[in-house]
Amino acid sequence: MTYIEWLRIRNCLKVLAIILVILVALAVVLRVSVARYMSPAQWVHHIALDPGTHESNVTLPDGTKRMILDNPGEQMHALIDDHGSAGTHIEVTEPSSRAHKEKSNVSVGSIHVVESRHGTMTTTIIDTNGAVPMLYYMAIADIFALIVATILAAPLAREINGHLELTLTKPISRLRYALGAIGVDVVGILAASVMTVAAFYLCQLLFETPRLDFSGVNTRAILMGIACPLAWYAMLCAATTWLPRAYGALLGLIPLGLLFVGLLTLVPASNVVALFVHDVAWVISRFDPLTYVSVATPNSEGSMDYSGANFGFRISMEALFFVGYGALALWRWQRVEA
Amino acid sequence: MSSIKISNLRKIYGSTPAVDDLSLEVPSASVFGLLGPNGAGKTTTFKCMLGLARPSSGEILYDGKPLAPESFERIAYVPERNVLYDWLTVDEHVEMNRRAFRAFDPARARELLSQFGVDHRKRVSALSKGMRTAVMVACAFARNAEILVLDEPTGGLDPVNQRHVLSLIINEAAKGNSVIFSSHQIGQVERAAEMIAIIDRGKVILSGLVDDLKADRKIVEGIFPDVAFSLDGIANDPRVLRVDRTERIVRLLVTAGAGEIAARLSASGATGIRALDLNLEDIFLYAVSPVTATTDIVTKEQSS
Numbered sequence: 167m168t169y170i171e172w173l174r175i176r177n178c179l180k181v182l183a184i185i186l187v188i189l190v191a192l193a194v195v196l197r198v199s200v201a202r203y204m205s206p207a208q209w210v211h212h213i214a215l216d217p218g219t220h221e222s223n224v225t226l227p228d229g230t231k232r233m234i235l236d237n238p239g240e241q242m243h244a245l246i247d248d249h250g251s252a253g254t255h256i257e258v259t260e261p262s263s264r265a266h267k268e269k270s271n272v273s274v275g276s277i278h279v280v281e282s283r284h285g286t287m288t289t290t291i292i293d294t295n296g297a298v299p300m301l302y303y304m305a306i307a308d309i310f311a312l313i314v315a316t317i318l319a320a321p322l323a324r325e326i327n328g329h330l331e332l333t334l335t336k337p338i339s340r341l342r343y344a345l346g347a348i349g350v351d352v353v354g355i356l357a358a359s360v361m362t363v364a365a366f367y368l369c370q371l372l373f374e375t376p377r378l379d380f381s382g383v384n385t386r387a388i389l390m391g392i393a394c395p396l397a398w399y400a401m402l403c404a405a406t407t408w409l410p411r412a413y414g415a416l417l418g419l420i421p422l423g424l425l426f427v428g429l430l431t432l433v434p435a436s437n438v439v440a441l442f443v444h445d446v447a448w449v450i451s452r453f454d455p456l457t458y459v460s461v462a463t464p465n466s467e468g469s470m471d472y473s474g475a476n477f478g479f480r481i482s483m484e485a486l487f488f489v490g491y492g493a494l495a496l497w498r499w500q501r502v503e504a
Numbered sequence: 505m506s507s508i509k510i511s512n513l514r515k516i517y518g519s520t521p522a523v524d525d526l527s528l529e530v531p532s533a534s535v536f537g538l539l540g541p542n543g544a545g546k547t548t549t550f551k552c553m554l555g556l557a558r559p560s561s562g563e564i565l566y567d568g569k570p571l572a573p574e575s576f577e578r579i580a581y582v583p584e585r586n587v588l589y590d591w592l593t594v595d596e597h598v599e600m601n602r603r604a605f606r607a608f609d610p611a612r613a614r615e616l617l618s619q620f621g622v623d624h625r626k627r628v629s630a631l632s633k634g635m636r637t638a639v640m641v642a643c644a645f646a647r648n649a650e651i652l653v654l655d656e657p658t659g660g661l662d663p664v665n666q667r668h669v670l671s672l673i674i675n676e677a678a679k680g681n682s683v684i685f686s687s688h689q690i691g692q693v694e695r696a697a698e699m700i701a702i703i704d705r706g707k708v709i710l711s712g713l714v715d716d717l718k719a720d721r722k723i724v725e726g727i728f729p730d731v732a733f734s735l736d737g738i739a740n741d742p743r744v745l746r747v748d749r750t751e752r753i754v755r756l757l758v759t760a761g762a763g764e765i766a767a768r769l770s771a772s773g774a775t776g777i778r779a780l781d782l783n784l785e786d787i788f789l790y791a792v793s794p795v796t797a798t799t800d801i802v803t804k805e806q807s808s
Binding site for chain 2: 167169170173177328329330331332334335336337338339342503504
């Protein structure tokens with residue numbers, strides 16, 4: 167009964183797949199062209215070539231290949247543990263005068279750099295293949311999922327607008343048909359998320375074997391990454407079912423309209439008019455699922471709190487929107503006439 | 505037993521009744537033609553029958569039971585307008601039907617499509633209006649449905665394919681299935697339907713077996729020597745349904761006693777008197793034609 171909706175999803179995901187393949191292809195180009203400048207192993211190789219450097223290699227009982235570089239003249243000592251696909255651990259101790267001026271603790275993707283100073287010496291620890299927060303992946307996946315959700319969000323309006331005689335003369339109740347179509351779209355939106363995560367994982371795999379971090383804030387990011395596009399989809403589905411003839415315009419204008427409303431909520435309340443505009447926009451924005459998208463909240467010190475406070479409320483609002491807007495769409499669908 | 509029974513159906517849009525107290529019965533294993541001018545309420549009647557529009561009042565029963573979603577395993581519908589998905593191929597429409605209906609026969613659908621000359625690999629957007637109708641008809645007839653509701657099933661088709669659709673309709677009745685269909689091609693209805701109902705402004709104004717309606721009705725025509733003539737009370741005869749006067753010519757639509765009325769007309773001074781048989785088109789036109797400036801028509805059924 168939901169064959170048409172499956173075909174719509176197939177077409178939509180086909181386009182998404184093409185876009186993702188292009189992104190992966192660009193990553194391949196990047197890998198080929200710049201990888202040699204980015205590799206920690208290459209950096210180690212340069213140290214080893216320094217005059218006066220003594221190199222020794224040993225294989226540890228767990229299979230780790232350990233390389234030790236010593237350069238007494240330069241007061242440099244380096245220890246490199248190669249864990250294979252599990253990454254590399256590098257510790258370099260050298261005079262602070264040779265190290266970076268600023269103490270730096272950096273994480274780029276799966277590479278984590280920690281510098282510590284003790285006296286005149288600085289120890290730099292580099293770990294490759296560190297845990298990559300799923301938060302990063304979900305942030306990207308959410309964008310693609312929202313786009314796919316927006317494209318798919320008129321399953322009932324599309325039927326009302328020209329195909330009702332086919333749709334309503336199938337041996338299935340209206341409610342079951344609508345639930346089936348929405349269910350299929352939900353699968354499509356989730357598939358878009360999974361495809362995006364897989365594509366970006368593949369991109370990262372070109373450079374290293376990523377180890378994904380699913381803990382804490384990342385779990386919350388995954389949940390929000392699932393809930394938000396579905397709530398967004400339900401909101402657009404309700405709007406298009408109520409105004410089926412304008413469904414194309416609605417799908418284009420609602421995102422822009424809500425973006426505009428979101429900007430209006432930032433208007434400083436400098437006078438009565440501004441205060442009024444802000445307040446109206448604030449009220450409208452309460453009905454926008456995107457308003458509740460966050461896995462962190464600003465604290466009193468101005469930084470972000472990733473402890474998960476308010477997350478329960480936010481995810482509940484997304485779930486409520488999905489159910490509420492979905493119910494509105496179904497209610498309208500039950501009363502549609504050809 | 506009636507396959508379809510519609511009782512006192514009313515459908516009101518705003519304050520306008522699209523269907524007004526319409527009742528009709530479609531017997532099993534028969535072909536029923538629904539005739540009416542544009543806007544008469546044929547399509548609305550079909551939509552109410554199929555649950556596409558909610559009746560304001562009235563009852564519709566299929567073999568004594570109200571319509572339910574599972575009824576559509578037994579009922580096939582060809583709508584008046586193109587409702588196919590432009591972005592799908594004909595093959596994908598066949599597949600959609602195969603997945604939706606247990607008794608759908610894809611091989612039969614492809615065979616019918618081939619007979620209509622439709623390339624099943626083409627997208628619907630690339631098909632002509634007639635070909636789109638053919639796709640809807642082919643899918644409906646491949647459903648092996650017991651009841652077929654066909655709203656203008658020959659719209660846009662060429663004469664050869666129109667004839668083919670009529671053959672399919674007649675064949676369905678021969679198989680024991682019921683067909684109710686509408687068409688503006690009255691000749692087609694006359695050829696295929698055993699029973700008809702003519703509706704106008706949402707009301708049934710004439711219904712019955714086609715043969716009976718034709719046998720019961722005759723036109724008695726005469727020519728008077730002068731424009732100013734008197735019918736000497738013939739128009740008040742209960743067997744005279746309608747009187748058309750054009751200059752010196754008078755035409756009487758009679759239900760019985762054509763010979764006797766012809767004799768009375770002759771006695772009134774008319775010459776060239778003849779009694780004519782009616783075809784379905786004549787019956788339809790007499791039933792629905794309005795009074796015009798060029799023809800002085802007295803419609804007794806309406807005035808009464």
